[in-house]
Amino acid sequence: MPQYWLMKSEPDSYGWDDLVTEGEGTWDGVKNAQASNNMKAMKKGDQVFFYHSCQGLDVVGIMQVSEEHSPDVSTDPERWVVVKVKPVRKLAKPVPLKAMKQNPELENLAIIRQSRLSVAPVTESEWDAILAMGGG
Structure with a gap:
């Protein structure tokens, strides 16, 4: 059974259009223990809302986890x-x-509840509510 998530990114750094252009993106640079633990819990096929933070402040699209967690070599791969x-x-x-x-x-x-959390779980009922608000 898939899990549901929400991941935030600043659109001027990496927005929805950047992901679409790439076709597959690496979600890196997350330096928060709770967000990192959420990423470790993600499974291939999980559904994820793409949320534009700082500018826009809205859910704009749906992504799917295509590869489970691996070390972040752009920061501290041990952590x-x-x-x-x-x-x-x-x-x-x-x-x-x-x-x-x-x-x-x-x-x-x-x-x-935790406005600074950049990677967060979403329940199935929350997923359905946000999806309905976004036009289905």
Whole structure:
């Protein structure tokens, strides 16, 4: 059974369009223990929301984990990990953080409770709610 996640990236550093252009991206540079542990829990085939942070502040697309964690050689490979992801599709409409905060179905969403967490789990019901807000 697939798990669901949300991963944040600043669109001026690495946005949805960059991932689509590459066809497969390496999610690296994550230097937070909880986020790193979340990446270690990811399995190939898991579904992931791509969230634009700092600018936009919204979920813009769906990715899929294409390769499970391996050492992050761009930082400290003994401590941090990367995963590979592929774009699945762009949402019909972006789902802003403000709208997510107003949806009672998302009151326990990890990025609302822990705004600085860059890689977070999403429950199946939260996934379905965000998907519905983004046009299905």
